[in-house]
Amino acid sequence: MKNLRRFTLIALAVVTIPFVAFKYDDRYFEIAKNLDIFATMFKELNAYYVDEINPNKAMRLSIESMLKQLDPYTNFFPEDDIEDYMTMTTGKYNGIGATVSHRDNKHVVVMIYEGSPADKAGMKIGDEIVKVDGVDVVSRKGVDIGRLMKGQTGTTVKMSVKRFGQNSPLDLVVGRDIVKTLNVPHSGMINEEVGYIQLNDFTATAAKEVKSAFNDLKGQGMKKLILDLRGNPGGLLNMSVEICNAFLPKDQMIVETRGKVAEWNHKYMALETPLDTEMPIVALINSQSASAAEIVSGTLQDYDRAVLIGQRSFGKGLVQTTRDLSYNTKMKITTAKYYIPSGRCIQALDYSHRNPDGSVGRVPDSLKTAFKTKNGRTVYDGGGVDPDIKTEVPIMAAVTANLIQKNYIFDYATKYYFEHVNQKPKDKFSIQEADFQEFISWLKSKDFTYTTTMEKNLDNLEASAKKENSLDLVQEQIKSLRDKINQGKQQDLIKNKEDIKEQLEAEILSRYYYQKAMKFVAFDRDKEVQEALKLFKDMPRYNAILKGSK
Structure with a gap:
């Protein structure tokens, strides 16, 4: 009995030693321990489970399940999806320049980019794709037609399409090339003095496109600008900084990021000479204006540089950083929150406190904090950017x-x-x-x-x-x-x-x-x-709004 007790004490001591060396709050030890448990479990599962397990699929589901516990913007990109990631950040991809939607068991072309290989080859919106390089995409289930159409620049793809009014499919040979999606699909003069710029995205050329459109319109006699950010989901942070810089004096602070790791704490300043700091601006926003679109609209509001018209914006005040992982995979991680010049963060969703059903809710008005714009107007954090002039969302019949x-x-x-x-x-x-x-x-x-x-x-x-x-x-x-x-x-x-x-x-x-x-x-x-045109006809009201005396 004495020997048994002695053995038990020795065993307990052996087990206890690692926990003395590695405290419970040592995250790296906990990570290593759990990774070892997971690897061991996966090996056993793969060896003994009654059916074959697809390792890639199983791991992808495991990763996605883990990331679901966080916010919706922390994402993993396997090697197969890197092309989609590059499209998202640069606005460019290698392909034919056509967007295809799967509906009613048909692959239908719903958009074509002007000047793209698809456009040059004669493809039309409404065409139903039935074959890609001889692969019947109608009868085969689960075909990723997007991947079949994408490929290296200089290669071609043979497409068979059904077209309205045609009795038999048409065969089209479409080249592949670098396809560029526009951040500014439209700009123009609405009347003799009001210009309009529609900004749909914030990929790598957004600032260049906005500046080019602005200079072109100014050359046409533009005296007032409508900047349309409705439905803009955001994108690259540096593009929002450059666009703000176009309308704000040099050396002004545009946005500040604050995170857990000190290297993500950074103040982004206006470093360049602006295009114009005096022209009256109206920025249009709605509930789908998010992230970088909210930095632009919120910063212009904080400096009383523009009047905002529309509905409250989405409320995404989170910053993502891309990290390279092994085997040509990537991860987009939420590393910080951003704060615009008044000091407010417009993040509306608290992902650390979920409802019982897993959903998240907006920050209650009672928990919001008041901040001041440059001219002393009161603005609030925690719920997106509120417009200066609110319009009702049209309800579609x-x-x-x-x-x-x-x-x-x-x-x-x-x-x-x-x-x-x-x-x-x-x-x-x-x-x-x-x-x-x-x-x-x-x-x-x-x-x-x-x-x-x-x-x-x-x-x-x-x-x-x-x-x-x-x-x-x-x-x-x-x-x-x-x-x-x-x-x-x-x-x-x-x-x-x-x-x-x-x-x-x-x-x-x-x-x-x-x-x-x-x-x-x-x-x-x-x-x-x-509403913007009406306001531009009443400049005393426009100025009163910016001064906080409307």
Whole structure:
């Protein structure tokens, strides 16, 4: 018994020694320990599990599961996805210059980049791809058609496509080249003194494109600028700094980053001579304006350099840094939060405190802190950037939303294009009444149906009534309401004609002008643009807003 006790004490001592050398708060030891456990477990699983395990797939799922516990912007890029990563950061990729969407078991071209190999080869929006280099992509499940189309510059790919009005597939030989996506798809003069720049992204050439557009418009007599950041998801931090620098004096602090590691704490200053520090600017934002778009809009607001119009921005105040990993893989890690000149961080989501269902919520107003702009205006942190002039989000009618969702707008635009190939639309294009009536007639042949929110609510009411055995009490009223809804739906196309026409016009224009379709859209129905034009006509109000005395 004495020997057994002695052996037990020795064993405990042996086990205890490592924990004396490596304290529980020693992260590196904990990492090494858990990696060893994981590797051992994976080896055993691979050796003894009843079915074969795909190591790449299993590890990818493990990594993704781990990263899900963090924020949505910390991502792993395996070697196969490096091309997508490069496209995201540089705006360039090797391919044919066509975006393809998979819907209804079809691979349909939904956008073509002007001047790209696909454009030069005669590919059209609406083409259905059926074969790529002899591979039947219709019958084969799980084909990544994007990877089949991408490839090294100078190589070619043979595509077979079904086209509207053609009885048999067309064969196209498309070259591959470096394809550049535009950050500024459109800029132009709205009237004799107001210029407009649409900034859709912040890849490596964003600042250069904005500066070029600005100088061009100034040469055309621009006296006031509308900078459209709506729907801009952000991108490279340094591009946001350069764009702010274009409108702010040299040596001003643009944005500051603060992280756990000291090397990520950095103040980004305006280092160059600006393009213009006096021209009145209106920046348009909405709930999809994020990250770098919020740095630009928030910084211009903090220095009282621009009036913001629209809706509260997304609220992404996190900075990502790319780290190279082994085997040509990469990881994009959230390393810091950014703070704009007033001192506020616009991060709206707290990823360290999740709801029971795993979702995250906005920071309550009661927890927000007030900050001051250069002129002393009050602004707040923690919830995105608030516009100076708020506009309501237009609510799309159910009929219009369903026409878009079920691709009837898209398909009719394809039909319209091939029937009017040589009738290229001009400025302020608008489809005529006869065209709209033709669309309605065409729609009848498609058996278009949809369900409204009211109908869904009635379905829920009916289900609840059945559950409680009280359907007979409300059945007559439910039937009456359904009849009224159906009568209303028959008039929905006419009632929402202007909204439907607007969607049709934008889709039709994309067939002729691709990403530059915006250039030919009339701004008459654009609420934020009209609000900006109205403000520019009332410069005392514009100045009062910036001074905080509106």
